[in-house]
Amino acid sequence: MKKLTRRELLRNNFISAAHAAEKDETSKEPKWAMVIDLAKCIGCDTCTVACKSENRTPPGVTYNVVLTEEKGNYPNVKATQVPRPCMQCDRPPCAQVCPVKATYKMTNGITAIDYDRCIGCRYCIVACPYGARYFDFGGTYEQEMLAYDEVQAPEYGTQRGKRGSKNSPTSVTRKCHFCYHRLLRDEEPACVEVCLGDARYFGDLSNPNSIVSKLAKSPRAFYLKEEMGTHPRVIYLK
Amino acid sequence: MSTQLTVEQKMTKTNKKNPLTLWYVFLVILLALGAVALAARVNGGLGTTNLTSSMPWGAWVSFYIYFVGMSAGAFLLSSLIHVFDMKHLRKVGRDATLVAIISMILALCFILLDLGRMDRFWHALWYGNITSVLAYEVRFYGIYIVLLLTELYFSLRHDLILQAKGDGLKAKIARLLKLGSKDATEEGRQKDWRMLKILGSIGIPIAIFGVHGGTGLLFAVVKAQPYWNTALFPVIFVVSALVSGTALVTVIYIIRNWATGELVEQSLVKSLAGWMILFLVVDVGLQVFEILVGLYGLEHQEIATLFTMFTSRFSWSYWGVQLVIGVLIPILLYINSRTRNSTKGMLVAAIAVVIGILGVRFNIVIPALTVPVLPGLPTGYYFPTLVEGGTSLGVMGLGLLIYTVSARYLPMDTKANDIT
Numbered sequence: 001m002k003k004l005t006r007r008e009l010l011r012n013n014f015i016s017a018a019h020a021a022e023k024d025e026t027s028k029e030p031k032w033a034m035v036i037d038l039a040k041c042i043g044c045d046t047c048t049v050a051c052k053s054e055n056r057t058p059p060g061v062t063y064n065v066v067l068t069e070e071k072g073n074y075p076n077v078k079a080t081q082v083p084r085p086c087m088q089c090d091r092p093p094c095a096q097v098c099p100v101k102a103t104y105k106m107t108n109g110i111t112a113i114d115y116d117r118c119i120g121c122r123y124c125i126v127a128c129p130y131g132a133r134y135f136d137f138g139g140t141y142e143q144e145m146l147a148y149d150e151v152q153a154p155e156y157g158t159q160r161g162k163r164g165s166k167n168s169p170t171s172v173t174r175k176c177h178f179c180y181h182r183l184l185r186d187e188e189p190a191c192v193e194v195c196l197g198d199a200r201y202f203g204d205l206s207n208p209n210s211i212v213s214k215l216a217k218s219p220r221a222f223y224l225k226e227e228m229g230t231h232p233r234v235i236y237l238k
Numbered sequence: 239m240s241t242q243l244t245v246e247q248k249m250t251k252t253n254k255k256n257p258l259t260l261w262y263v264f265l266v267i268l269l270a271l272g273a274v275a276l277a278a279r280v281n282g283g284l285g286t287t288n289l290t291s292s293m294p295w296g297a298w299v300s301f302y303i304y305f306v307g308m309s310a311g312a313f314l315l316s317s318l319i320h321v322f323d324m325k326h327l328r329k330v331g332r333d334a335t336l337v338a339i340i341s342m343i344l345a346l347c348f349i350l351l352d353l354g355r356m357d358r359f360w361h362a363l364w365y366g367n368i369t370s371v372l373a374y375e376v377r378f379y380g381i382y383i384v385l386l387l388t389e390l391y392f393s394l395r396h397d398l399i400l401q402a403k404g405d406g407l408k409a410k411i412a413r414l415l416k417l418g419s420k421d422a423t424e425e426g427r428q429k430d431w432r433m434l435k436i437l438g439s440i441g442i443p444i445a446i447f448g449v450h451g452g453t454g455l456l457f458a459v460v461k462a463q464p465y466w467n468t469a470l471f472p473v474i475f476v477v478s479a480l481v482s483g484t485a486l487v488t489v490i491y492i493i494r495n496w497a498t499g500e501l502v503e504q505s506l507v508k509s510l511a512g513w514m515i516l517f518l519v520v521d522v523g524l525q526v527f528e529i530l531v532g533l534y535g536l537e538h539q540e541i542a543t544l545f546t547m548f549t550s551r552f553s554w555s556y557w558g559v560q561l562v563i564g565v566l567i568p569i570l571l572y573i574n575s576r577t578r579n580s581t582k583g584m585l586v587a588a589i590a591v592v593i594g595i596l597g598v599r600f601n602i603v604i605p606a607l608t609v610p611v612l613p614g615l616p617t618g619y620y621f622p623t624l625v626e627g628g629t630s631l632g633v634m635g636l637g638l639l640i641y642t643v644s645a646r647y648l649p650m651d652t653k654a655n656d657i658t
Binding site: 119129 | 282283284285289290291292294295349352353354355358359361362364365366367369370371372373375376456459460461462463607610611612613614615
């Protein structure tokens, strides 16, 4: 029997963890993607709120935002809403520039950050063409929200104890990870689950029969800042 | 023996206590201020700054590239002197090398302050990423500092041996720093010069492409910021490094010789200033190209960045600091033959350039980050906090202190008879 190196062993474990999220154990590892139908988005910001409560992000850290762009002059004004999670680019500029490989591509398509390796240089924040990365300056909602500091979200499936403890991801960069900890237990990302207009779809882009694969081929499909060459895994529908 | 005598004589000359004591008091105040600010920074993390996620880099990063540039510029000047045998400039060779070392130390202090997790600074060396410019830069800085220290050693070695004779603190320090070398012959000195030539030749490409061009590249590869994303950008970095490095060496040469009561060579100052103005003109020309290409590109984010620089409430740092102080005043002072031939005139010109380049560095970092990368994202706003300002003053105070102490105890002066 071929001996496994430690790296292979870790990777295999990782893959099987991700597989657990899929019903079919024999299928290839999913490649997660999200589709956002702008025609269905009503700009209610529910996704933003759900994201904040799911990931218990501190002040100034907002993995998902709904951008409002006003077009035209009064009285002929039209506002368009563009929800913006992390694009989970297949060619991520953030991972390209990270000096310590704290941010990297997981095999399931998610761009992850290793909170225990990040040195907080913020080069990735500067390099992200979507402004999707946030620095955790150590703020807290303790004043507004009772017991906010008591527990942190188990991001990437890791328990990080109380906020402000040694393990909290403060003074490092944070970002949306498609709620990876939810995917591990077979749940959709929080923003997808709560979307009022059902504007968000989530699934496996490597499966040609998945709804995201079908929608990705729609003539309405486009990517944010496609000219950046980043190959996002978040697909928008006009 | 005669050399030693002159050293002694100079020591007595330097001992005009008052101005020096005042200078040390000033440095101690700067350092104390820095220490208080540093304590606040360590306790409060980056929350003590005015940085945000939309404005992730600020004063510390600007100072970092400022001092990297200063270092690379001063080093390139010293290398040009050694490699191309510019004998008339040899007198500032040691100053240039020392300034290069100190500036690089300051640059690293600034980038350390800027790290969210200062305790993980070693990750930058332990881990790596083959696609990250910053990962290469960190290593280049290490190689570069070692190279600079070696170069300083070989340029001082001969005089350290002379200084090591006798007793007193200066001799003791020299005995320690000469690293056991005993060869005080003329041949040994020729060997040193050859060594300096070799080190300079290795150092020039490292400084140009690795250290400073690389720091420019760090910005230039960021496609998300179109204002930085040009191949000319690292070139401008190197040229402006030469401008600021030459200017700082000029300032230091004049002030050090005034402070020690030595004669300031007017022809040397004029020659240095000439190089400085030449580099400055090239720098401005390249920047004009850069801005024109940006404007003609009609790319929204780039134009917004340029207009932030030209018209925002901080545009004084562009028109006032960068252009009037950093370009107009030094060029006018150099054109006017009366100021060109006066040490004071050229000192003012060089100080103006040193200040002006600071404006250049801030205007590289801040305006580009002010403009949101997607419509609807918040527009950045940044002005440094007292903690950022205090730590910056402290770090600069540290640099001045290292310089003052080094200049006092190391044989910084190349004797007239050394220049053969």
